[in-house]
Structures are given as structure tokens and as C-alpha cells.
Amino acid sequence: MHGRSRLHRALDSVGFDVLLVGVLLVVPLVIGAASSQAELLVSAVLVAPLVMRRRAPVVSFTAIGLMLLAQVLLTDTTLYGDVALLFGLYAIAAYGPRWAVWAGLATGLLGAVVATEDWLGELSDARSYLFSLTSLATIAFASWLLGYLARTRRAYVATLEERAAQLERDAAQQAQIATAAERARIAREMHDVVAHSLSVMVVQADGALYASRRRPEQAVETLRTISATGRSSLTEMRKLLGLLRDETAGAALAPVPGAGDLTDLVAQLRDSGxxxxxxxxxxxxxxxxxxxxxxxxxxxxxxxxxxxxxxxxxxxxxxxxxxxxxxxxxxxxxxxxxxxxxxxxxxxxxxxxxxxxxxxxxxxxxxxxxxxxxxxxxxxxxxxxxxx
The missing domain is CATH 3.30.565.10 (Histidine kinase-like ATPase, C-terminal domain)
Structure with missing residues (x-):
């Protein structure tokens, strides 16, 4: 995916437009499409505005359209540089503002009518005239449609990227909320375990201290209860702390206490006095x-x-x-x-x-x-x- 992204950025760069203009200027020299240096120069002037077809599509398309209008007024022949109109139609549909997209299509279809009239005029029959007009209009519309489809696809991809970014932000936010809720839950559990166990142990320790002076055997029993309470608390603490560790840590977790353990809880408190x-x-x-x-x-x-x-x-x-x-x-x-x-x-x-x-x-x-x-x-x- 990263390779494709770099390719898309390269295609959208100014360097690609410069390369496109360079290729369009070299082709007539290679295939001999220009019969004279004058035609080659005029074609170069027609193609040159394509350098701005992405950064300023309206300016580029307007410049090409005005030069083609001047060509119609000055001569009745076709030039190799007329192909610039097709690239201009693609660019105005793909990168131009919304109003310019439809204005570009109208201009392209009008250009097909003007070109047919200028090149054929009264010298052709109705069939040839209609064929030429249909062919030029179809080519112009196809160029515009390709640009419009590219525009639609780019908007769709941008929407998907924004949606993916939003989902990622939402997922991160939900993860933070879940983490905060889990921390609050663990804090409640820690408080319950520590506060209860320590309270019981303090009461029992006070009782053991008092009993050690008169009834040492009861003090020993109380100390055993304190030890058992501490061990139980440590077990629950390990369980809670295990929730904060990686599952691969292999910590043995004690079962969660439930309503069925109320009897043991009451018995523990009775033992504490x-x-x-x-x-x-x-x-x-x-x-x-x-x-x-x-x-x-x-x-x-x-x-x-x-x-x-x-x-x-x-x-x-x-x-x-x-x-x-x-x-x-x-x-x-x-x-x-x-x-x-x-x-x-x-x-x-x-x-x-x-x-x-x-x-x-x-x-x-x-x-x-x-x-x-x-x-x-x-x-x-x-x-x-x-x-x-």
C-alpha cells in the first residue's frame, strides 16, 4: 500500500505534468506529425499550458480553448497540438471547480461542432458531416468522462481515508474509556480487598495483643486467623494485579468471590470479634x-x-x-x-x-x-x- 501511495503522489506531482508536455512535444518530431517548423511551434504553444493542468486547471483549459479558437479563425487545417484539448478536458473534469466541470464539457462539445464546421464546411455531404461531428463529440465526451470518473474515485478514496481515520480516532477513544473504566473497577476491587482485610487484621491484632497478657493460647489462635486473612488478601491482590499483566505472564488467578461466599465472609468477621x-x-x-x-x-x-x-x-x-x-x-x-x-x-x-x-x-x-x-x-x- 505504501508503494501505491508513493506512485499516486508521483502521478499528482508537477513533475508528471512537465513530463507529459515533454512527451507530447517529442512525439511529432519522432513520427513527423508536423510538416513545418511553424506547425511544430504552434503545436508546442497549444500543448504548453498543460503544465498547469493540475495547479490551475481553469487557466490551463481557458488558454488552450482561446488558442484553438484563434486557430479556427486563422486556418482551416488541423494541427497535432489540437490533442491538447482532450488532455485539457480530462484535467478540467478531474481537478477543476464544480462549475468549471460542466462548463468544460459544454466547451468540448461546442468545439466538436466548430471543428467539424471549420474542417468540412460546405464541401461534405450530410453523412460525412454527421460522422465527423459524432466522432469528435464522442472523443471529447470520453476525455471529459475519464476525468470526471477520476474525480469521483479520488473523492471516494478521500472519504474512505477520512472514515478510516475517524474510526481509528474512535477506537483510540473507546480504548481510553475502557482503560479508565477497567482501572476504576480494579481500584474498587483493590479498595475492598485492602480496606476489609486490613480492618479485620487490625481488630484481630488488637485482640491478640490484649489476649497475650492473660490468655496466650487465644492470642496464638488469633494470630493464625490474622495469617489466614493476610494470605487470602494476598491471593486476591495477585488476582487483581494479574489483570494488569500480560496474559502470557502465567499468573495464577483466584476465583472471583460471589454471593455464595457470604458465609465465609461472615465467619471471618466473627473470628475477628x-x-x-x-x-x-x-x-x-x-x-x-x-x-x-x-x-x-x-x-x-x-x-x-x-x-x-x-x-x-x-x-x-x-x-x-x-x-x-x-x-x-x-x-x-x-x-x-x-x-x-x-x-x-x-x-x-x-x-x-x-x-x-x-x-x-x-x-x-x-x-x-x-x-x-x-x-x-x-x-x-x-x-x-x-x-x-
């Missing part, structure tokens, strides 16, 4: 991967906020109800609610809202009646596909 009650109604296996992950992360984030902000001696409850068309989630705690201190660095509730927005669901978070904090969310389910 947070009493949690779990109430599940409906079939969690109905949830697709994306909805299951969203459900898991919402519960995880809400309970992590309980650990971080609810204060001591707090308990929580989780309700997950799977209906025909929605998953309804409610997480309550009896902690300090809106009175809890906020460092301004948290992204938990924001992350929950972002996840719900992906599913076009609903979420509310705030103090509940009687004290404590409540997070409720509704995640729409996609309707099951009907099998034929």
Missing part, C-alpha cells in the same frame, strides 16, 4: 458472576465500615433476599452511626454507589432509627433468557 447474623432468603446460585460479586462487595464494604467506625461492643446483621427480579441487601449495626469520626479518606460508600450504578440499582446509607448505621441496596436481576 464482630458478632454478625446472616439471613439469606432465596437461591443465591441464580445470581450471575457480576451480580454475585456486587452483592459480596456491598456486604463486605458495609461490614468493614462497621469494624472501622461503629465503635466497641457492636454487633451487625446482614439480610440478603433474592426475589424474582432483584437482590435486596440490608446491613445493620448498632454502633455509633453518623456520630462516628470520619477522616475523609474513605471510599466505601462511594464504591458501593459506583457498583450499584453499574447495575442501575438503588442504594441508601445512613443512620437507622434507634441508633446505629444501615446500608440498603437493590440490585436488579437480568430476566432469564427464553429458550426456543
Amino acid at each position: 464482630l458478632p454478625v447474623e446472616l439471613d439469606v432468603a432465596g437461591d443465591l446460585t441464580r445470581l450471575d458472576v457480576a451480580t454475585g460479586l456486587t452483592t459480596y462487595r456491598i456486604v463486605q464494604e458495609a461490614l468493614t465500615n462497621t469494624l472501622k467506625h461503629a465503635g466497641p461492643d457492636v454487633s451487625a446483621s446482614v439480610e440478603v433476599h433474592v426475589t424474582t427480579d432483584t437482590v435486596r441487601i440490608r446491613v445493620d449495626d448498632d454502633g455509633r452511626g453518623s456520630s462516628a469520626a470520619d477522616d475523609g479518606q474513605g471510599h466505601g460508600i462511594v464504591g458501593i454507589r459506583e457498583r450499584i450504578a453499574v447495575h442501575e440499582g438503588e442504594v441508601e446509607a445512613g443512620p437507622r432509627p434507634g441508633g446505629g448505621f444501615r446500608v440498603t441496596a437493590v440490585v436488579p436481576l437480568q430476566p432469564p433468557r427464553e429458550h426456543p
Whole structure:
């Protein structure tokens, strides 16, 4: 394709027009088309304006037309240089402005009539006159039509190139949008994993520190739980970081958590010292991967906020109800609610809202009646596909 592009640029260059004029001037010398030096000179003058046929097609065609008109007025003979009109017709149709394209065609057909009248006149019969007129008009129209087709093809190619460039720009923009969305998704996952795991580990570490003074055996068990939590978090971190690597890196990715892992999540938090009650109604296996992950992360984030902000001696409850068309989630705690201190660095509730927005669901978070904090969310389910 690059070779063809270079060829097209060469053909469109001024050098090609100069070469064309040079060839047209050499041909009469080689084949003896000019009977005298005067005819050769006049032919050269007729052909010379073709040098400007691309840069100034209207000027070039006008100059050729005026010289041919002068030839008709001064002599009744044909010249080799008359062929310049055919090249001029091609150029005006291919490179001239829109108005000049049709004016050039009219001029070419009129020239066929004038040439037939000048060369034959009253000396020919009607049949010869009609044959000459038809032949010259056909040749003129064919030259103009070739130029017009070249113009149309060039416009078509330019349109295709512009469309390809636009598609390339759109593809690059879509790639940037997709990259930003993927980074945001990974950031949410990283926040959920790190915030939850570290919160659990901090609570357990505090408990181990307290128990090490009076109940060393319980401290050892707590440290084991911390170790297990850290290992689980590292596994999920490797999974998320694996999404940023090349697929050929061969990193082993852990399965994405889903609604079915809520029991393990609650058990982990119970081990860390947070009493949690779990109430599940409906079939969690109905949830697709994306909805299951969203459900898991919402519960995880809400309970992590309980650990971080609810204060001591707090308990929580989780309700997950799977209906025909929605998953309804409610997480309550009896902690300090809106009175809890906020460092301004948290992204938990924001992350929950972002996840719900992906599913076009609903979420509310705030103090509940009687004290404590409540997070409720509704995640729409996609309707099951009907099998034929």
C-alpha cells in the first residue's frame, strides 16, 4: 500500500505534468506529425499550458480553448497540438471547480461542432458531416468522462481515508474509556480487598495483643486467623494485579468471590470479634458472576465500615433476599452511626454507589432509627433468557 501511495503522489506531482508536455512535444518530431517548423511551434504553444493542468486547471483549459479558437479563425487545417484539448478536458473534469466541470464539457462539445464546421464546411455531404461531428463529440465526451470518473474515485478514496481515520480516532477513544473504566473497577476491587482485610487484621491484632497478657493460647489462635486473612488478601491482590499483566505472564488467578461466599465472609468477621447474623432468603446460585460479586462487595464494604467506625461492643446483621427480579441487601449495626469520626479518606460508600450504578440499582446509607448505621441496596436481576 505504501508503494501505491508513493506512485499516486508521483502521478499528482508537477513533475508528471512537465513530463507529459515533454512527451507530447517529442512525439511529432519522432513520427513527423508536423510538416513545418511553424506547425511544430504552434503545436508546442497549444500543448504548453498543460503544465498547469493540475495547479490551475481553469487557466490551463481557458488558454488552450482561446488558442484553438484563434486557430479556427486563422486556418482551416488541423494541427497535432489540437490533442491538447482532450488532455485539457480530462484535467478540467478531474481537478477543476464544480462549475468549471460542466462548463468544460459544454466547451468540448461546442468545439466538436466548430471543428467539424471549420474542417468540412460546405464541401461534405450530410453523412460525412454527421460522422465527423459524432466522432469528435464522442472523443471529447470520453476525455471529459475519464476525468470526471477520476474525480469521483479520488473523492471516494478521500472519504474512505477520512472514515478510516475517524474510526481509528474512535477506537483510540473507546480504548481510553475502557482503560479508565477497567482501572476504576480494579481500584474498587483493590479498595475492598485492602480496606476489609486490613480492618479485620487490625481488630484481630488488637485482640491478640490484649489476649497475650492473660490468655496466650487465644492470642496464638488469633494470630493464625490474622495469617489466614493476610494470605487470602494476598491471593486476591495477585488476582487483581494479574489483570494488569500480560496474559502470557502465567499468573495464577483466584476465583472471583460471589454471593455464595457470604458465609465465609461472615465467619471471618466473627473470628475477628464482630458478632454478625446472616439471613439469606432465596437461591443465591441464580445470581450471575457480576451480580454475585456486587452483592459480596456491598456486604463486605458495609461490614468493614462497621469494624472501622461503629465503635466497641457492636454487633451487625446482614439480610440478603433474592426475589424474582432483584437482590435486596440490608446491613445493620448498632454502633455509633453518623456520630462516628470520619477522616475523609474513605471510599466505601462511594464504591458501593459506583457498583450499584453499574447495575442501575438503588442504594441508601445512613443512620437507622434507634441508633446505629444501615446500608440498603437493590440490585436488579437480568430476566432469564427464553429458550426456543
